[in-house]
Amino acid sequence: MKDTNQEPIIALQGVHKFYGEYHALRGIDAEIGQGEFFSLLGPSGCGKTTLLRAIAGFEDISSGRILLDGRDVEGVPPNKRPTNMVFQSYAIFPHLSVAENVGFGLRKSGMSGSEKQTAVGQALEMVGLDGFGSRAAHALSGGQRQRVALARALILKPKVLLLDEPLSALDKKMREQMQTELRRLQRQVGITFILVTHDQEEALIMSDRIAVMFEGEIAQLAPPQALYRRPANRRVGEFIGMMNFLPARVIASGGATVEVEVPGLGRAALAPDQCPAGIGSEASIGLRPESLTLLFDGQSADRVAQGVVEEHTYYGDMTYYDVRLDGAPNTVSVSMRNMPGRRVLERGDRADLAWDARAMVLFG
Amino acid sequence: MRGLRIYAVAYLVFLYAPIVLLPLFAFNDGTIIAFPLQGFTFDWFIELTRTEALHDATVNSIFIAVTTAILATCFGLFAARAGNRHVFPAKGGILGFIMLPLVLPEIIVAVSLLVAMLQIGLTPSIWTVIAGHVLICTPFAIAILNGSFANMDQSLEEAAVDLGETPLSTFRLVTLPLVMPGIIASLLICFTISLDEFIIAFFLSGNEPTLPVYLWGQMRFPGRLPVIMALGTILVVLSIMLLITAEYFRRRGLRRAGLRDTGGFL
Amino acid sequence: MSQGARLRKALRTDAARGLSLVSPPLIYALLLLAAPLGTIFLFSFWTQDFLTIDRSFTLDNYREALTDPLYSELLFRSLRIAGAVTIVTVLLAFPIAYFVSFYVRPDRKSLWLFLITIPFWTSYLIRVFLWRVILAFDGPVNGSLVGLGLIDEPLSWILYNANAVVITLAHAFAPFAILPIFVSLEKIDRSLLEAARDLGESRVMTFLRVTLPLAMPGVLAAILIVFIPTIGDYVTPRLVGGSDGTMIANMIQVQFMRLNNAPLGATLAVIAMVSVTFIALALIFVTRRWTRSR
Numbered sequence: 001m002k003d004t005n006q007e008p009i010i011a012l013q014g015v016h017k018f019y020g021e022y023h024a025l026r027g028i029d030a031e032i033g034q035g036e037f038f039s040l041l042g043p044s045g046c047g048k049t050t051l052l053r054a055i056a057g058f059e060d061i062s063s064g065r066i067l068l069d070g071r072d073v074e075g076v077p078p079n080k081r082p083t084n085m086v087f088q089s090y091a092i093f094p095h096l097s098v099a100e101n102v103g104f105g106l107r108k109s110g111m112s113g114s115e116k117q118t119a120v121g122q123a124l125e126m127v128g129l130d131g132f133g134s135r136a137a138h139a140l141s142g143g144q145r146q147r148v149a150l151a152r153a154l155i156l157k158p159k160v161l162l163l164d165e166p167l168s169a170l171d172k173k174m175r176e177q178m179q180t181e182l183r184r185l186q187r188q189v190g191i192t193f194i195l196v197t198h199d200q201e202e203a204l205i206m207s208d209r210i211a212v213m214f215e216g217e218i219a220q221l222a223p224p225q226a227l228y229r230r231p232a233n234r235r236v237g238e239f240i241g242m243m244n245f246l247p248a249r250v251i252a253s254g255g256a257t258v259e260v261e262v263p264g265l266g267r268a269a270l271a272p273d274q275c276p277a278g279i280g281s282e283a284s285i286g287l288r289p290e291s292l293t294l295l296f297d298g299q300s301a302d303r304v305a306q307g308v309v310e311e312h313t314y315y316g317d318m319t320y321y322d323v324r325l326d327g328a329p330n331t332v333s334v335s336m337r338n339m340p341g342r343r344v345l346e347r348g349d350r351a352d353l354a355w356d357a358r359a360m361v362l363f364g
Numbered sequence: 365m366r367g368l369r370i371y372a373v374a375y376l377v378f379l380y381a382p383i384v385l386l387p388l389f390a391f392n393d394g395t396i397i398a399f400p401l402q403g404f405t406f407d408w409f410i411e412l413t414r415t416e417a418l419h420d421a422t423v424n425s426i427f428i429a430v431t432t433a434i435l436a437t438c439f440g441l442f443a444a445r446a447g448n449r450h451v452f453p454a455k456g457g458i459l460g461f462i463m464l465p466l467v468l469p470e471i472i473v474a475v476s477l478l479v480a481m482l483q484i485g486l487t488p489s490i491w492t493v494i495a496g497h498v499l500i501c502t503p504f505a506i507a508i509l510n511g512s513f514a515n516m517d518q519s520l521e522e523a524a525v526d527l528g529e530t531p532l533s534t535f536r537l538v539t540l541p542l543v544m545p546g547i548i549a550s551l552l553i554c555f556t557i558s559l560d561e562f563i564i565a566f567f568l569s570g571n572e573p574t575l576p577v578y579l580w581g582q583m584r585f586p587g588r589l590p591v592i593m594a595l596g597t598i599l600v601v602l603s604i605m606l607l608i609t610a611e612y613f614r615r616r617g618l619r620r621a622g623l624r625d626t627g628g629f630l
Numbered sequence: 631m632s633q634g635a636r637l638r639k640a641l642r643t644d645a646a647r648g649l650s651l652v653s654p655p656l657i658y659a660l661l662l663l664a665a666p667l668g669t670i671f672l673f674s675f676w677t678q679d680f681l682t683i684d685r686s687f688t689l690d691n692y693r694e695a696l697t698d699p700l701y702s703e704l705l706f707r708s709l710r711i712a713g714a715v716t717i718v719t720v721l722l723a724f725p726i727a728y729f730v731s732f733y734v735r736p737d738r739k740s741l742w743l744f745l746i747t748i749p750f751w752t753s754y755l756i757r758v759f760l761w762r763v764i765l766a767f768d769g770p771v772n773g774s775l776v777g778l779g780l781i782d783e784p785l786s787w788i789l790y791n792a793n794a795v796v797i798t799l800a801h802a803f804a805p806f807a808i809l810p811i812f813v814s815l816e817k818i819d820r821s822l823l824e825a826a827r828d829l830g831e832s833r834v835m836t837f838l839r840v841t842l843p844l845a846m847p848g849v850l851a852a853i854l855i856v857f858i859p860t861i862g863d864y865v866t867p868r869l870v871g872g873s874d875g876t877m878i879a880n881m882i883q884v885q886f887m888r889l890n891n892a893p894l895g896a897t898l899a900v901i902a903m904v905s906v907t908f909i910a911l912a913l914i915f916v917t918r919r920w921t922r923s924r
Contacts, residue, residue, distance in 0.1 A: 156527065379804060383749055385764065397766070443652055445651055451645065465663065469859050469862020469863070499658070502655055559753075560755070560756075562753075
């Protein structure tokens with residue numbers, strides 16, 4: 001696993017990339033540790049695939065440095081870098097069998113025929129495809145192709161495995177299955193994985209750390225929990241999961257805590273880590289739907305707000321309520337787990353809400 | 365609609381009618397090409413085997429056709445790959461210019477090549493014919509190979525490089541096998557075009573005539589008509605077989621890559 | 631970055647690689663197409679006396695070609711014949727393209743196309759020769775017509791004139807016309823036709839108001855693909871055209887090979903090319919305006 005004493009396996013220093021006039025990467029600085037499962041997350045066009053391809057060697061960078069295992073890889077072609085890539089389309093060679101695909105990169109390794117066979121067999125076993133060796137590559141399903149692509153890359157024992165949206169072509173069930181598979185595989189093999197995805201759920205499930213990118217810049221680099229609980233700005237907060245935003249007024253900011261007044265909810269004292277963007281005059285706070293709880297008969301809490309239920313949406317395991325708060329212009333989204341016997345509130349019902357000040361984040 | 369179907373069949377009959385006559389009169393025991401037929405004979409084919417000039421012309425034609433096919437396919441590979449995988453300035457103009465022979469009347473191409481050659485002091489020969497044929501066959505090669513490259517997933521080559529291959533070995537191990545059906549189709553088609561081509565050969569072949577040029581010379585003699593029929597039968601059968609082979613390879617290529625058939629070369 | 635590294639980087643760019651890749655065929659085309667065409671153009675301004683070329687600039691050739699009725703009449707006849715061939719071929723081709731696109735099962739379509747194009751891949755020379763044989767005074771067509779009692783005397787107007795040229799060329803260029811029309815018919819979204827029927831149009835009107843306009847790009851392509859090479863055809867007029875059916879290509883060949891007047895031949899070639907280009911551009915322009923105004 002990640003050892004903080006070791007050198008980072010990848011260091012990105014001031015990386016810029018221009019396509020003509022278009023500024024695709026605007027000064028990327030990051031360090032990725034050995035054995036880490038690292039994700040590049042962002043909407044399409046944010047530059048995450050460009051960055052991945054730059055690390056792989058398929059794109060040149062306009063300025064800055066990329067260091068792989070301490071070495072500057074400027075000018076080093078992809079076939080000489082200690083990285084291997086799983087492409088979005090999987091790029092399985094249709095004219096070769098599965099075994100020939102997996103063993104493709106071993107051609108120059110100097111291994112004997114039987115050594116190669118053994119290695120291929122082990123690689124196939126590792127991804128759960130033993131016995132598939134003689135199958136024709138063009139007759140595989142999407143999930144099988146992906147595993148072949150993984151086996152083909154991992155058999156070469158790269159220092160870093162790069163994955164370009166590997167799960168986007170799979171259907172939901174397959175995707176969920178592969179998410180746990182990839183995580184397990186990474187732990188088993190122990191090398192650094194860098195995953196590019198636009199699916200924030202996927203990134204949260206699989207990663208040790210995530211770099212959220214917007215428009216060629218890293219907005220926040222943090223472990224999933226920190227990203228979720230303490231987003232650095234509104235945009236990150238909105239991108240990861242759901243978040244309610246309410247206008248707030250800063251009352252006092254001198255001491256150890258910052259006091260804010262939120263119309264509709266009340267007052268709260270926030271710790272410094274809850275104010276990532278600093279303190280300005282016009283402020284808003286973010287609160288996740290699960291940090292608001294509907295109180296049913298008899299229940300009480302420290303901080304209670306009141307409102308009227310406008311809508312509810314049923315998701316099977318959860319129900320989301322839209323509640324218009326008294327004294328505030330906003331409607332907040334509240335998520336409640338569906339427990340047997342719990343009452344379902346309807347449109348127009350009045351509701352008491354408990355809210356958790358410790359989960360609040362202040363955006364400057 | 366019934367009417368259309370009848371029309372379609374009649375149209376096909378119209379298309380094939382002349383060609384069907386070839387074997388009919390090639391085996392006909394009579395020197396006049398007219399009905400009624402007068403009995404079966406191999407005479408005309410046998411006479412073909414005895415004609416020295418015909419043999420020479422055949423050898424010339426085959427040499428020219430093979431060389432043309434190889435050169436045109438190579439040029440086609442370069443151009444198709446450049447067109448499908450790269451973006452460069454004036455790309456449309458450059459590719460359009462290379463494809464220009466497709467829309468130029470052949471007489472213009474033949475005449476301008478002749479004039480240019482004479483100006484430089486070259487004499488018409490087999491190689492001048494090859495030069496002209498490569499010029500008109502390359503656009504066909506490009507058209508066929510464009511399809512092959514377009515059908516090939518671009519990341520396949522990147523994957524090969526990522527796994528340790530050089531660009532050259534990538535071409536050999538990944539690109540070439542996948543483009544091979546297109547290459548074979550291109551070779552066969554360029555060969556067929558060159559074999560059948562008349563007017564450029566007529567202007568540029570000098571003392572070493574090709575088969576069509578030889579045929580042309582024979583056409584003014586009424587007594588030679590049946591022999592021409594026999595020769596024509598052989599040429600047509602050969603062309604059709606080459607074409608069926610080319611189509612077979614095209615379909616096989618699609619199957620190997622697991623793609624759907626969108627209806628033919630062009 | 632060092633100078634060397636900068637240069638290496640520039641050479642590695644996509645554009646550089648693309649250009650170097652396309653350079654062999656490009657250079658070949660420049661040498662064998664552009665240069666010779668340029669030479670022809672130059673030749674049209676020179677004169678030839680037996681075997682020596684006088685390179686002084688003159689417009690005499692153009693004057694002669696454009697004023698002497700021998701040449702202008704020939705050029706107009708070539709245009710007329712090419713026009714007739716185009717009209718006949720495209721009109722005959724459209725129903726077949728329509729049939730294959732709309733009435734043939736999808737998995738059979740490429741088979742039909744294949745069958746239609748096979749004759750095209752056999753020797754053009756042989757096919758023209760066969761038409762001469764077929765249309766001959768004592769040939770199969772006349773023989774059958776007389777034999778069936780449909781006519782008393784063999785027809786003489788089907789060979790060695792412009793009619794024979796039109797028939798032969800229409801046969802030769804049929805696939806050229808069918809394929810582009812087929813392609814543009816295939817591209818028509820079938821749900822558009824269903825929508826038109828749903829909105830109350832009859833089948834004929836749907837065809838006229840929806841199918842035909844959408845197929846026009848293919849029809850235009852077919853017209854150009856047939857017209858342009860037809861004008862410059864040599865073999866067909868020579869074999870089946872007699873003296874009334876000769877076309878400009880025959881005269882060009884005569885000037886070069888028999889009359890030793892390469893400059894005049896070149897002039898005729900340039901004039902022919904320019905006329906064709908002009909007509910082609912005019913056709914494209916008119917069709918664009920027509921489709922845009924709808």
